Amino acid sequence: MIGLDVLYVLAGLLFTVFAVATLMDGSNPKRFTSALFWALFATSFLVGSYLPDVVNGGILVAMALVAGFNLMGRGEHLQPVDKPQRAERWGNRLFIPALIPPVVTLLGTLTLKGVMIGGQPLVDPKQVTLVSLGAGIVLATTVALIMFRASPVTATREGRRLMESVGWAGLLPQALAALGAVFAVAHVGDVIGDLATTWLPLGTPLAAVVAYTLGMALFTAIMGNAFAAFPVMTAAIGLPIIVGKFGGDPAIMGAIGMLSGFCGTLTTPMAANFNIVPAALLELTDRYGVIKAQLPTALLLLIANTVLMYVLVYRF
């Protein structure tokens, strides 16, 4: 059965190559500590499943220390000077390898779920989308290598160029998910939910809606994830007050409540994969540039959600 293990091995090998190449990269002023960072990432992918929890935690902390003390550097990566001519030569065929991953992901998700081989599922049914994405990436990279007559060394060098521009931000989404688990064990969500019900005015139907949508947005901004906020805020305000006390419709409450949380997601560095990683990928000067671009949309949409919920939830 093909599951996440295969992807972890692939990622582990890729990061091992990154680590070795970084170590030998004389143009990187911090090559030893940078290589250490990528080597730790590789270790976590390759053998993380067999290490004790506390060692995995130690790997994360070690990577955080390397990044936090500014020990990550970038090498110089020269790009070919004739890129416009190359682009001219390939024309729209350049888009073909770029479109293979999404298409394969889609087809794989739709078709691979029920495929059995020798009484065993071919792909882990719970991980079909990710495995399909992995297959799409491998296929597309192979097509690109053949099409461009490039060597795998070139491919990993180009990959390392981009990975270095992302830098420590590449680990952040996974690290934040781990922090979420610590928050859950320490019942941070319950404490905030209690605070919300104690301090927010909930006496009228309008006040309950405002408290719920604002609470969802704020709590999501703190946790970085609307999925963590939803059960807490809905158990504290949505179900007992909006539905229970004032007779609101639970489907409308749930749907618009979740979308109010998404407004919070747009405003917070805690949602790193949406807000911090793209700032790194696009090489923006300001780490919070994407958040700043989203703030007006998030605030206006939160107001719209609050109005929509108040108008709709007590009517149906």
Place this chain on the structure above:
Amino acid sequence: MWVLLGVAVVVVGFAARLNPLLIVATAAVVTGVAGGLDVVATLGVLGKAFRDNRYISVVWLILPLIGLLEREGLQERARALISRLREATAGRLLVIYLIIRQLAAAVGLTSLGGHAQMVRPLIAPMAEAAAETRHGDLPQPLRDRIKAMAAATDNVGLFFGEDIFIAIASILLIKGFLEENGIIVEPLHLSMWAIPTAIAALLIHGARLLLLDRQLGREAGR
């Protein structure tokens, strides 16, 4: 109450622009210890979740492909395509991308898009090229603003399109949570009520994108 110290570390850390990885590690230890765990147990909880969430970082497997395509001129090709269209502006282009992203997400195609796959190699260079064709060379802050809006548009389209699809994780979470509390709702019913917000998102963000064009015209001096 003391466990909120970890949240305080996060808020102060991000406000002070400290390194986010360092903030995460510190907040985890503070929260764990304030919640009654010792440091080793906290590291254990953190490490187990770190290991279980490795699938999040698997997306970086795509970088060699994107790098190869960029080396052969993918960004230049995307720019050339867009600068031929005289009607194209950064704002209009991003409005079209917003609509496509929302519609695709609404039928479950959330993987059509994304910052590594679409925004960096295609959408951001196209938006920049459209603005340059119209306004000439742009200073760095305006370039950054266009790129940031491209990333923002990808997020807004995804967030406020996906809930219209009945089998998306957030809809299933709402359904499951209500079910645990004795309320049965149909996923279709939930996704239907995501449509008003989706329209509001299109209007609000779409209007801001068109305003971006005006702002570029003003600040680029033409």
